[in-house]
Amino acid sequence: MAEPKNDLPAVIVLGNPSFLKLYGEQFSSKFKLLKPWESSLPLNQFITTHAQSVPAMLCSGGTRVTPSLLRQFPSLRVIVTTSAGLNHMDLDECRRLGISVANAGTVFSEDVADFAVGLLIDVLRKVSAADRFVKNGLWPLHRDYPLASKVGGRKVGIVGLGSIGLEVAKRLEPFGCVISYQSRKKKPVPYPFYPDVHELATKCDVLVICCALTDQTRHLINKEVLLALGKQGIVINIARGAGLDVFENEPNVPEELLSLDNVVLSPHVAFLAEDSFQDLYELMSGNLEAFFFNKPLLTPVLDD
């Protein structure tokens, strides 16, 4: 049996990030991972045992990083989160405490964009509903399947034109979709820009929500925006807190959505493609190595 490598830098791991199932061993060869879920101690006691000295934390998007959690880690200097979103962390508090933060950067952007396009084709062309129709044995009984809508020519508004939004736009262009976008500021792209989501909705048939969840974007897609989008409108949400791949109180999904044939739901997996875990492993490991070698983080979140 290998000696415990006590000379490796210590990293406390909260939230049991799923990429560790595939890359845990490689990760452990570089860092001394402190994993509460493998300890016999209750979480709080585990934290108390290690909190005084541990300089680095690895966490997932489900880990709530609050001021009271941070206060327990006086030596903490860096937090690396496996998520692209940062809404689970109190960034102001991190900044105040001088803790650097790095996230998943754009590792998942292509996968999330792929999934957004998959959901859009699914809703328009009724792919999941068709699958249900055939698997439930209804085809021989009803023959005529309800007509679906064409993807080409659809006016698609992208809410938040960051790396995911751009990948969505790039993929939808050859389908003949007409792209426009809303964003905090105008970008150097050939698509019409609307600073206001409501105005974007009036011009579009489809909204693809690609913005980060922040205090500014929470409940951005409100009743007025949905009314502006119209009755035939489609919302694709691969962001957070409203519609389809992502919900406000995961894993609880509003009952009303469950039985709707024109709604396609997925359990927050837009980012989840096995092949991307290696990239995530490399990025998480690279961020921690950078920290321990006093180099700049690869995907820093705060303006250090």
Add this chain to the structure above:
Amino acid sequence: MAEPKNDLPAVIVLGNPSFLKLYGEQFSSKFKLLKPWESSLPLNQFITTHAQSVPAMLCSGGTRVTPSLLRQFPSLRVIVTTSAGLNHMDLDECRRLGISVANAGTVFSEDVADFAVGLLIDVLRKVSAADRFVKNGLWPLHRDYPLASKVGGRKVGIVGLGSIGLEVAKRLEPFGCVISYQSRKKKPVPYPFYPDVHELATKCDVLVICCALTDQTRHLINKEVLLALGKQGIVINIARGAGLDVFENEPNVPEELLSLDNVVLSPHVAFLAEDSFQDLYELMSGNLEAFFFNKPLLTPVLDD
């Protein structure tokens, strides 16, 4: 009530094409449509009543146009089919009898390509399965959803690089898929060409079947090809006669497929988008008008 317009050219309609539900009235303003399903006569008697004189036939992909059917229509000079596929018609017999044939041409190519991409994203990223997982209330119970596979980097072989195959390739490029193709002859495209499907399968993770069903392509994707594609391989069939949107004995689907979570089935609807029916109406009507004005058919099938 309007007078029956007996001066309009007569067209017998077989198979009750579904676009007539939306464009039947416009069609009827141009042609005297003889519709067996609106007659009190049994089909055979209806045909006998009109067959001697009718010069034109409109049919759908489900209408079997056999030599014995054709023999009943001595005046028939043109058949216009709403399908792109021609496997329901005896083209040799049409040619012998001097009957021109027109089909749906490329009216559906974009829709079919959209659907093929939707099916591919669905199978790789488990969209329908994810929808089922959430709708069946499994998310709060199991939390972890099985990992899906990335779309980008996937080696996609297109079998039959006609108008549909080209549209599929165009759409998959921005996803980062690596395209190659099999076709009867090499085309002026930047993708690697393999004259043999088996060889294509050895080079690819995914086969997208876009070829027409002919005597040459029937059962083209045989056991050897599937073995060459490998255990992780994916077949997307929006053509005819094997896999997913299309089956050999529609609407009967092999029992074994119905319960498979990694198979997405749809009831031969890849071409079905309501917005395309206007294009189909215009093409069907244009073909018949061309015929009655002695002009070349718009989408001729035989080398007249």
